[in-house]
Amino acid sequence: MVLQVLASTQVFASDHQALLKATVKLDFEYIPALHYTSQGNFVASEQAMHELKRQWQQFSSVYSSSEVDPQWQHFVAAAGRMIEAADQHVLGGDLIQAHKELEGVRVTLQGLRERNGITDYFLDQLHGYHVHMDAIVQAGKGKTAAQMTLKDVRTIQKHWAQVWPRWEKIRHQVSRAQFDQAFYNFSDDRLVELKQAISEEQVALYQLKLALLNGDRGRIARAAEGLSSGFMRTYRAFGDIPYD
Structure with missing residues (x-):
């Protein structure tokens, strides 16, 4: 029995990279659907969902279960239901609900990777950063100095302690050529876009740092809200979305 478990673990480890490569392709179609539903673009959302469903069919036909994790199939099935629900919401004209369903897909599949010890997927670093960044953005969004x-x-100070080191790790990984350009299917132009997007977010983080040191609550609110642009530009670089 022990030998069987060890053998299964070794097989899973050997398939690890194939799984992540399939995940790269899945996210390439998932990210446009997530983006366009958040932007209220009905036509683009419908097309993006069509491509996502096609890619999901390919992914789930290969990775619907795992001998190592008996709960694997339940996570995949749950993600599949969310994608189908999102598609129905898009067809019904409710992009807000569609976006919420798609957010659930990201959380579900990231959780599946985490419970199976898969920690080297680059986008999961962005996902981890996003949790804290979004808390900062929401704390300052649309607020004046008097409203802060x-x-x-x-809240912003608390999450600041998380976002700065996390983004530094992301920035260093890309700037020091530790990012696997070929694995993530990045052309040279797309890699340049990624680096510029990461730099944009770094500038926004620095502005928030200065605002916190200054103590002006209006400035803090504006800087907090300003974090979303560079992050979303970075995240979009991994999806089938045009960039300038």
Whole structure:
């Protein structure tokens, strides 16, 4: 029995890279669907969902179960239901609900990788950063200096301690040629776009750092809200979305 478990683990480890390569292709179609539903673009959302469903069919036909993880199939099935629900919402004209379903897909598949010890997928670093970045953005979004409470500022300070080192790790990985361009199917032009997007977010983080040091709550709110642009540009680089 022990030998069988070890053998299964070794097979899973050997398939690890193939799984992630398939995930890269899946996310290339998933990210446009997530993006366009958030932008209220009905035509682009419908086309993106069509491509996502096609890619999901390919992914799930190969990775619907795992001998190593008995819960694997339940995670994949749950993600599949969310994709189908998102598609129905898009067809029904409810892009807000479609986007919520698609967010659930990301969380579900990331959780599946985490429970199986798959920690070297680059986009999961972005996902981990996003949790804390979004908390910062929401704390300052649309607020004036008078509307910013001490609780808001402390929330931003708390999550600031997470976003800065996380983004530094992401930036160093790409700038020091530790990012596998071929594995993630990046052309030279797309890699340049990724580097520029990461730099944009780094500048926004620095502006937030200065605002926190200054203590002006209006400035803090504006800087907090400004984090989303560079991050989304970075994330979009991994999807089938045109860039300038």
